[in-house]
Ligand SMILES: C[N+](C)(C)CCCC[C@H](N)C(=O)O
């Protein structure tokens with residue numbers, strides 16, 4: 001197999017973080033074309049491999065694998081993967097980027113065809129496509145299946161058995177794959193105790209300790225100054241919107257319920273947001289741009305807390321507009337004082353459009369949590385709510401750090 005790479009020769013010798021100076025070496029190759037800076041397309045032979053490049057005054061244009069990419073010269077220098085610039089053992093940059101002349105230009109550019117021999121290549125063409133802005137724009141960071149109740153039911157996503165989840169990589173991987181795709185996943189046959197729920201949580205992540213404790217356990221005793229600690233219904237929302245970084249995952253395990261009602265409501269926030277994007281892209285944009293505060297003010301018993309988190313309702317990656325976080329909690333939304341009046345009015349209209357989508361009955365998934373069945377919710381995507389209830393109801397759970405859930409998933413080979 002032939003592996004092609006792009007080599008740039010920079011005039012300026014590269015300055016290492018130490019004091020050694022070196023000139024970027026050319027890669028060994030037999031068929032090569034060295035070109036000095038000229039703004040015309042250069043094609044590699046044979047034509048079928050479809051690689052062409054053009055050196056402009058301030059960037060390099062490269063066409064490869066049906067992608068037209070533009071590279072800044074400092075970027076190219078900064079991403080040099082030679083042994084002196086990049087430590088392949090630690091996957092860390094050794095080059096001191098601040099030592100690169102911002103006016104740097106390659107003296108020459110060429111495409112090499114070399115056999116992969118374990119030698120570090122300069123910029124593999126595949127690497128460039130994957131890591132270029134243009135290449136990233138075409139990809140999603142997090143593959144997902146957006147759902148309404150019908151789509152979710154049709155998919156017949158299985159719950160994973162507790163033993164398989166705890167004791168096998170396959171069980172864990174299946175669970176995480178479901179979780180990443182749908183933003184919710186269930187584990188069944190769990191012993192209904194707080195301790196057993198904790199063991200589940202620790203299998204996939206680190207428990208995120210918050211003002212509610214590490215593992216929490218609650219009934220409708222109003223031991224805390226929040227509606228969650230009552231028997232009242234709770235409309236769909238995400239939790240901890242008043243943290244600068246809302247908790248990534250919420251785990252719920254109902255340990256007991258002697259009474260009626262109390263079903264859990266789940267709504268895919270990204271599905272609803274997607275409908276807003278289709279109907280009214282300007283409203284989607286407003287929801288992703290206008291910063292808002294959410295606030296938690298508590299003064300009940302010995303609990304005194306005042307939390308404030310700032311951020312838009314919809315959070316998207318700017319390069320591909322992909323949603324990664326929805327912050328939606330009308331109970332905890334603070335006074336709006338971050339937006340002028342005319343924008344506020346348009347924001348309310350956009351918020352209404354999103355709320356209408358979130359409230360469509362066909363988007364609502366209702367489940368009754370039972371002892372033994374633990375539910376994991378992606379709190380950055382799926383909203384939860386609860387029906388009012390009667391009787392004694394005990395719910396335990398915790399929050400998890402998102403980075404660590406994704407870490408576990410990636411280590412199992414999943415794209416997360
Ligand atoms: C889950 N647990 C009962 C511990 C906390 C509930 C937090 C409630 C808060 N209004 C929020 O939505 O963030």
Ligand SMILES: O=C(O)CCC(=O)C(=O)O
Pocket residue numbers: 228234239264384385386395
């Ligand atoms: O009681 C419930 O089912 C959930 C309440 C709630 O929204 C929460 O604890 O975050």
Ligand SMILES: [Fe+2]
Pocket residue numbers: 228237238239384
């Ligand atoms: Fe909640």
